[in-house]
Amino acid sequence: MSAVAGNSKAGTKQKLVEAAEALFADEGFDRVSVRDITTRAGANVAAVNYHFGSREGLLALVMARQINPVNEERLARLDALERKIGGKALPVEEVLDAFVRPFATQVRRSELSEKLFFKLMGRMFGQQGGELPPVVEALFVTVMGRFQRAFAKSLPGLAVEEIWWRMHLMAGAMIHTMAQADTLQRVSGGDSGTPGIEQTLSRFIRFAAAGMRQGADEPREESRSQGPQVEFSF
Amino acid sequence: MSAVAGNSKAGTKQKLVEAAEALFADEGFDRVSVRDITTRAGANVAAVNYHFGSREGLLALVMARQINPVNEERLARLDALERKIGGKALPVEEVLDAFVRPFATQVRRSELSEKLFFKLMGRMFGQQGGELPPVVEALFVTVMGRFQRAFAKSLPGLAVEEIWWRMHLMAGAMIHTMAQADTLQRVSGGDSGTPGIEQTLSRFIRFAAAGMRQGADEPREESRSQGPQVEFSF
DNA sequence: GTCTATAAAGTGATAGAC
């Protein structure tokens, strides 16, 4: 088990990508130098600039390579669900499943360990200031728009603004849960257990579905009138 | 409106702290140099090391100064609620309110703008790898333990492990919502509106309360038997 | 495609004058 590079048969370029992914995930985008990467990959210091133009070029590639397949799969799953059900509204749980299950799919295709994969995802979504590469940002915006429409259909009692905020809360719960699993271990003193990925997905979906649905009319149910939502009475 | 330092009557030490807070919040802990801070504070490059021993010393002070009052107020609010209600269980909403309202209190006492305060909070909670100063980490662990017990009392149907995971999901939703409010603005194309802080707290509490309660027996209600929670059926 | 050598700038920290 080589602690240094990934597949030792891989070319330098791929070894650099794999080293960069592991290091960025583990230590953060700002704390990893070109030298750290080339050393780990067993390559020359100049290799990053030769193969990727710059440190920034490699960083953008790493980000796109890991997150874009997740977002593509999200769209594919949502498309499939909507095709299957026709024009009707989907249960919130199905939409949430289409949103989170791609993490489980893609972590298996990744050369990264489960822990590092989720740390990397957390670092990308936690990026403040919109420093994501344009190609990543664009697909991300597309995904959020598509899911917003799906949730709006599933939760017809809610205003557009309310849907956006609940998606935001939902996404935060997801990201934090995945990226900070060891924090939970530490803080709980081990009382949080060590659930598998399916159980974590299931926990997330049940939690988020209840939050998304809160106070909303489910489609096809009898419409219950709701008073205007006043500020601060919970 | 001075874009450089805070109160120009403040001493150098305080100006350094205020400059550091604003810069760390806006750009991230790793991207701000000692020179950035001293320049913004209108102080000499050597001032940080004179007053705080090192860059790290200043960083630890900034973190503790901003997050510890939030955590102290959380404990005080929970204590007050529990004293008021005696030995009985609190409604989940009350516990959640004690958890998030201190952000609203402390942002007003802070010299930071609302936006920067929440960005800073997000950066601290988003820290991966447990790099928080010990005094901050210790209080944080205390707070989570106290709230875990409060939630366990409010949600007697749930296993300890389940409580921890729901708290984790809840905390993620909170952090993300606060720290990434402008991401939501950008992604929604403005459709998320510009709610005040009270409305955001209210939205969060309603979302999180539904998630925390999901499938649980409320205290004092008739006990509904629940089958074992199987993996993956949402 | 890989290497060495080096440029040019930035980093945190400190000795010592004032």
Added chain:
DNA sequence: GTCTATCACTTTATAGAC
């Protein structure tokens, strides 16, 4: 308490040999 000057190092990037 503040300043200048400087140390010792690290950073990204590149020119040019192989």
